[in-house]
């Protein structure tokens with residue numbers, strides 16, 4: 117049996133945050149229809165995959181999955197378990213927003229089978245949170261993490277965003293200090309990305325918001341790596357840091373180029389070199405599931421060259437590029453074609469080669485996208 121990671125997109129939010137381009141709706145009107153459709157989608161893929169795949173991780177993302185009643189999430193876990201074999205240990209993550217849970221609800225999520233929480237804190241500074249139009253304040257964020265630990269969640273992660281407008285080095289440092297003083301085992305720290313079509317993008321276009329330079333962004337990023345590494349959070353991907361043994365197993369499926377199944381509107385899947393994407397519209401998703409038993413909007417089969425590019429990119433952005441694995445999958449050409457560049461990266465301290473594995477240094481991670489553009493495929 118091959119291992120499978122399952123992502124489930126819960127497309128409901130309290131309101132739309134100004135920077136967000138994830139698919140979600142701000143009404144719960146179609147919640148029941150959504151969960152019915154989701155079960156049909158599980159049926160569809162169980163018929164195709166359950167004989168050859170067993171599930172190792174489940175990730176409830178969104179949207180705001182923690183807005184849902186725990187029994188609804190529990191029913192989906194049970195339903196999946198009826199249709200697929202589950203591996204042990206099984207990691208089941210729930211993205212959880214402060215302001216949507218209380219101690220009883222957290223306990224109920226635990227009882228429903230969730231064993232990892234990814235808490236969408238984004239910042240411990242109230243001005244930042246107002247700017248991001250989040251529903252919570254800093255106190256609620258701290259309390260949510262502590263209550264989650266009290267409810268028995270050991271595998272706890274927080275998300276933070278840096279390079280927000282007016283975010284000084286000192287202010288960002290304070291965020292890192294608060295996060296690491298909490299009982300968390302994993303921290304995701306992302307630079308603010310201005311996505312097109314968002315309210316933030318419109319504000320920037322009108323000149324009402326200014327974003328700091330890329331140099332300043334890189335400075336905050338290097339500060340993050342240094343601080344978190346010193347606090348015992350090892351960097352295992354461009355934006356992700358974990359205490360030993362608490363790396364997100366679900367995300368490792370993506371970065372190790374392994375198979376994953378995405379369910380729900382806007383979810384992506386990647387299985388045996390084929391990638392597909394669901395409709396990013398709840399009504400369409402529900403209709404398609406009723407008539408076609410799936411909600412696939414488009415699909416593509418990757419060429420050998422595309423797979424090689426993605427494998428190199430994902431490996432370098434995360435745990436490093438295993439040259440033996442690369443040769444086994446794609447032959448020797450890439451190594452030969454990029455020998456000169458790899459040597460230069462090592463000489464300039466952008467990468468290290470250890471045990472036949474190329475790993476970016478913090479300086480290399482900061483310039484990861486530029487470095488990737490220079491490889492020959």
Ligand code: SF4
Pocket residue numbers: 128129130131132133136137138140178179180213236
């Ligand atoms: S809560 Fe999360 S998913 Fe929902 S709008 Fe805000 S950032 Fe986007």
